[in-house]
Amino acid sequence: MDASLQRLLDEAAIKDLQIRYCRGIDRMDWDLVRSCYHPDAVDDHGDYVGGIDGFIDYCKAGTPNFESTTHFTGNQLIEVDGDTAWAEHHAIAFHRVTAGPDGPARDLVTVGRYADRLERRNGEWRLINRVVVVDLDRVDPAGESWVNPVLFRGRRDRTDPTYNR
Secondary structure (H helix, E strand, O other), rough: OOOOHHHHHHHHHHHHHHHHHHHHHOOOOOHHHHHEEEEEEEEEEEOEEHHHHHHHHHHHHHHHHHHHEEEEEEEEEEEEEEEEEEEEEEEEEEEOOOEOEEEEEEEEEEEEEEEEEEEEEEEEEEEEEEEEEEEEEEEOOOOOOOOOOOOOOOOOOOOHHHHHO
């Protein structure tokens, strides 16, 4: 296969991996998240550094504290060298905290990047090392809702409308 075409296919596969990761986190689809990592991968989220099983346990403990999360991927820089690659994915993550004893409803917003090392094994790209880099963060008060309540609302599991194909 032509080297330029292979590079484009590799970049597309790595970009797809990042989008699947975001979907997995936002829908709390832990099998999908796991599919983005090699079994011996290390994830560094700052307050969690370790393997994929521990990372999923970390996510399972933290994500139910949010009413919803949305991870938006922007710029993606990918450098492929044979069966290894480095990637930087810019991202904005929104985490809705429901009003409760800790205060009013609010959105935790993080702007940052995922700095990744990836390996292709058995023809499949997966993460071998991920470091989360935070460039800025803020807390926004959650204002009034303006969207008609009859519209579909996102769900954080397989009952989300996007799983109905």
